[in-house]
Amino acid sequence: MIPLSPKHLCWLFVVLLPVLSAHGEDLDPRIRKMEEERIRVIQAVQPSVVAVLTGGGSGVLISEDGYALTNFHVTEAARGPVMKCGLPDGNVYDAVLVGLDKVGDVALIKLLPKKPGDTFPFAKLGDSDKLQAGDWSLAMGNPFLLANDFTPTVTYGLVSGVHRYQYPEGTLLEYTDCIQIDTSINPGNSGGPLFNMQGELIGINGRGSFEKRGRVNSGVGYAISINQIKNFLPQLKAGLDTDHASLGFRLETDDEEGGLAKLIVKQIISSDAMRRGVDVDDQLVSFAGHRLRSVNQFKNLLGLYPKGWRLPIVYRRVNDKKQIETHETLVRLMGVQRQELPQPGQPPPGPGPRPGPGPRPRSGEAPLPDSPARKLYKPKDGFANYYFNELEQERLLKAFHKHGDFGKATGDWILRTTGTLYAGVGSRGKRVVADFTIRSKGARDRQNPLVQGIVDGLDYSLEPLSDEEKPATRRDPPDSGGLLMALYQYRQLLVYGAKGFVTSFSHGGVEPFYPPSEDQTKPDYAKRRVDAEVLRTRHAGVDGKWYFSKNNDETAGQLLGFEIWLDPDEDPCEVYLADYKDVGGGRLPHRLEIRFGDKVYANLVVNAWKKEESK
Amino acid sequence: MNTRQSLALAALCLLTAVALTPTKAEESFAHTCDHVNPKLVKLFGAGGFRGLQSYGTGILVSPDGYILTVNSHILNTQDLRVHMADGTHYPAKVVAIEPELDVALLKIGDNKLKVEDLPYFDVVEAAKRPPVEPGTGVLAFSNQFQIATRDEPMSVQHGVIAAYSKLYGRIGIFEATYKGDVYVVDAITNNPGAAGGALTTRKGELLGLIGKELRNELTNTWINYAIPINARITVTQADGKEATVSILDIVEKKEQYKPLTPNKKNEGPGVYTGIILVADPVERTPPYIEDVVPGSPADKAKLRPDDLIVYIDGVLVGDIHTFHEVLSRYHPNQTVKLEIQRDRKLQTVTLTLEKPKPKKPAAKK
Known part of the structure; x- marks a missing residue:
């Protein structure tokens, strides 16, 4: 790396000065207006740029x-x-790690205000899917750690490509659906x-193609798209150490000359x-x-989503009768990290070339300063910072309890219920009576609970503990x-x-949920x-x-449904809740749809909820 | 109203018009990109071993699939492949190579597979335009670093023409083949795989072909340059007569094009080792030594028949072709470290290369 000494910088000014003075007088007013506009955007976003010291x-x-x-x-x-962070206001702030996305190379941190209640300037999130190759962009940050007063360096350049895929470099750190820029990105x-010219945040700069030019800008930098980060943000806010996704199969391209690729x-x-x-x-x-x-x-698409999300796929096959079958279904994404953890005895994979801090000894964490x-940090396995998970749990449970507090009904x-049973009776179903009792x-x-059910005249009972x-x-009714x-569990x-949950209880961020539709034929x-x-x-x-509903209305915090896994490698029992009505102490659902695998087990209409306080 | 008054009024109107034109803060080149990208193709061919990429870029110069690119090692294959902007892909073959301009013309498809109605750059039109001045804003489109495959668009970069000047460059230790005028750009355009890409005006008009990764002969710094589309240079033929070669010529003559000078093959001055390798009947014969010329550098380094050459200065040489390719990058009087396998053991020997003998040793083709 070539050090930029103050002496070099002085020379730069000597060269630039005549240009600068000439520029004031006979510049095309349109160019001047563009420049003023650019300066205005830079000044507006600059206060939000952090130097992570x-x-x-x-x-x-x-x-x-x-x-x-x-x-x-x-x-x-x-x-x-x-950690300590500097802001362009010249001050150093204490900060704490909140959430991690190791595969996507993203971390969420929180800066502490100087006085409680003080607010920070912040950047507005843009829509990175609207970005096109050929658009202008602004990268801001702290390259070569130049600024002693934390005023960020700004570079200006083109978006060279969108939806780029960059292979992991010896690690799991994979840049999917990233933004390629010729805007200068350097270590630091x-x-x-990365901002668009409206001053909206469209990406987080993180990597370059450096190869033979040393660890400095070679005209190719990459930013993680903000739309990908938006999918992970609720998990990051919940203090999770998140994971990316896989579908559990490997795809190969199969195509003919002159044709388009088929993924098999x-x-x-x-x-x-x-x-x-x-x-x-x-x-x-x-x-x-x-x-x-x-x-x-x-791979770009897959990289956008966290592990555990349920997303639709369409697949196609030629069956025995040479007919083409097309299937559409929801698939739960599995993780990528667990099976790829380094084996004991092997050194951890080294970091790839990226514009970050240089190599460092991988000894354990330093003692907390x-x-x-420090008060905002709570370590726990599987979490970046469990303190923030507890905050999110409390917030969600508070919203949930607005719909009813059944704490006394022990x-x-x-x-x-009465309803339609589908399991074992064909697609048209059968009208049945189904009653359930949970005895505490x-x-x-005489200590532990018992669950009893009578479905269509057949008795079932389970001691869950x-x-x-x-x-x-444990899987009854069949x-x-x-x-x-x-x-x-409900x-x-x-x-x-x-x-009520002895082993673990945590906030999991935000995930898509698919309430049942009236029309069963079209999944949509x-x-x-x-x-x-x-x-x-x-x-x-x-x-x-x-x-839980996160609608910004009176349903916020209402339970929409739940899934119970008897075995993590099997399908769960899915229960969809609707038709909430007042019962004593709060509102409870009066329509239940129970699904298992690809099938509906039953649709039940609740005639009565009866709940007792302990005797 | 007299002439002067009307002129003044016209000027005033013009000024007002300028002032009233809504200035879009920053003009995007997305439209230009959409327009240019379908005229470019990704090339995949020979290479893939250390230091030599197996991918490049080309531009379509006709609706039936002729492609102009920079002449490079990736074309040395029977299995040259082209990925189009829409994601389709085709085999391609080399139609003509112009060694002085260091460009090549390719054709998509074969007898069975034909393409038509492709978007393309009109080279005849582009060659008519005079060279643009230094200071002109330009865009560069290429598949540098093989970032794109299939239907993924090329990388676009922005820059300014820094100079229009003669090229004095070298690749590794070679002198650059092309010695004519080039556009020098201030952006880092000449990355691996960028050669053969398009340098255009900010409206997407073709200016030149992005060149190779070269270093300046004098300063040893990387040069970012493009060969102008209207490049023409004077060459001396074997019979001593002078003639002019141009990109336009090769694009117009296609299969009928005959280069006036022999293919330079981008070789260095050549070196002599005194190693005689085994015969090379199959495609990937490992470089076993058949014999060593007495008194030659190989003899002095105590190389022996049946030694297998594994690495040259750390570069794996899996076959005889690669051995020659790698060795051709060296100069006489350079020393080179060979790692050889003898009696199942790896050994290192150091060899001082000599000038090629007037009569080529048997192992050199």
């Missing part, structure tokens, strides 16, 4: 309460969750903002996609509503995926909240999709995922 990178504020985005590889270099720019499934592992019927040699036609044209494009940000619960101390030991129940009993267990949430997933806040639970040996 611990770690030696850049960042950008995105909310008035101090949340800021940067690169994971910048926070990693900070060697701990507590990492984590800093080769190798498939046990996954939701496999359970949904995807098989080797099927053609994947579309993913998440996008028609597929190349493997790069597919004495900073007020006694037995009875649910009487109904088990044989007993180790002696057979696997089949073909429901475990409705008795699901209703028990009562746990209603009565005990977080305390895009239209049905609503984004919901998620709680994840584990209790009685089963995992639960709970979806």
Whole structure:
């Protein structure tokens, strides 16, 4: 790297000065207006640009309460969750790590105000999908750590390409759907903002194609698109160490000369996609509503979504009768990180060339410095910072309890329904009566709960906390995926909240949720999709995922549905809730749809909820 | 109203018009990109071993699939492939090479596969335009770093013509083949795979072909340049007569084009090792030594028959073709470190290269 000494800079001014003075007089007014406009945009966004001092990178504020985005590889270099950041106001602020997206190279941090209640200047998030190759852009940050007063350096250049895919460089760190720029990006720019000419944040600068030119700008830089980050942001705010997604199969391109690529499934592992019927040699036609044209494009799309999201796919196959079958279904995305963790004994993969801080010793984290940000940090496995997860849990549960607080109803619960049962009786279904009782101390030991159900005259019962129940009993009634267990877990949430889940309880960010449609023949997933806040639970040996309305209306915080997994490698019992009505103590759903796998188990209309306080 | 008054009025109107034209803060080139991109193709061919990329860029110069690109090693293959802007892909073959201009003309498809109605750059029109002045804003389109495949658009960069001047460049230790006028640009356009891309005005009018990765002979710094589309240079033929070659000529004559001078093949001055390799009957014969010329650099380095050459200065040489390719980048009097396998063990020997002998040793083709 060539050091830029003050002496060099002086020379630069000597050369530039005559140009500058000439420029004032006979410049085309249009050019001057453009320049003024550009200066206005730069001045407007500049106060939001962060110098991440611990770690030696850049960042950008995105909310008035101090949340800021940067690169994971910048926070990693900070060697701990507590850091110092400089703002263009000349002040140094304490900051704490909030959430991580290691695969996408994104981190969310929070700056602490000097006085409680002080607000920060912040950048408005743009829509990076509107960006086109050939648009102008502004990169801001702290390259070569030039600014001692934290005034960011600004560079100006073209968007060279959009929706670019950049392979992982020896690590999992993969840049999917990124923005390629010829705007100068250098070491220290990492984590800093890329703005469009309206001053909207469209990306986080993070990587360059350097190869033989040394670790400086070679005309090719990459920014992570803000639209990808938006998908992860609720998880980052919940303090999660997030993961990206895979579908559980490998695709290969199959095409003819002069034709367009077809993406064919080769190798498939046990996954939701496999359970949904995807098989080797099927053609994947579309993913998440996008028609597929190349493997790069597919990887770009996949990289946009966090693990666990449920998204539509369309696949096609030629059946035995040589007919083309087309299937459309929802698939749950699996993660990418777990199976790729370094094996014991192997050194961790080294970082690829990127404009960040130089290599550093990978010894453990430094001890936490004495900073007020320490109070905002709580370590926990699977989380970047569990303190922020607890904040999000509290906020969501508060909204949930506005719809009813059943904390006193610790006694037995009875649910009487009539409806249509589909399991085992064909597609037209059968009118049935179904009643369920959850007895708080109904088990044989008189301590633990018992769930009983009578569905279409057949009796079922389950002791959810007993180790002696057979696997089949835990999944009763047959073909429901475990409705008795699901209703028990539901009562746990209603009565005990977080305390009802002994093993774990956490906020999971925001995920798409698909309420059932009236018309069963047309899936139309895009239209049905609503984004919901998620709680994840584990209790009685089963995992639960709970979806809450995040609508900005009176339904905010209402439970839309939940999924209970008897086994993480099987389909869950899905319960969709609708028709909320007042019962004593709050509102409860009066229509339930229960699904398992690809089928509806039953549609039930609630005639009565009966709940008792403990005797 | 007299003439002077009306002129003044006209001037005033003009001024007002200028002032009233709404100035769009920053004009995007997205429209230009949409317009230019379908006229460019991604090339995939030979290369892939260390330091030599296997990809490049080309521009369509006819509706039936003739492609103009820079002559480079990626064309040395029977399996040259072209990815079009719409994601379709085709085989392609080399139609003509112009060694002095260092450009090549390719054709998409074969007897069975024909393409038509493709968008293309009109080279005849482009060649009529005079060279643009230094200071002119330009755009550069290429598939540098192989960022794009299939239907993904080319990378676009912006810059300014810094100079219109003679090229004095070198590749590694070679002198650059082309020695005519070039556009020098202030943007970092000449990255791996960019050669053969388009340098255009900001309206997308073709100015030149982006050149190779070269360093300036004098300063050893990287040069970002493009060969002007109206490039023409005077060459001396074998019979001593002078003639002019131009890009326009090769694009117009196509299959009928005959270069006036032999293909320079981008070689250095050549070196002598005294190594005689085994015969090369198959495509990927490993470089085993058949014999060593007595008194030659190989003899002095104590190389022996049956030694297998594995690395030249750390570059893996898997076959005889690569051995020659890598060695051709060296100068006489340079020393080169060979790693050889002898009796199943790797050994390192150092060899001082000599000038080629007037009569070529048997192993050199």
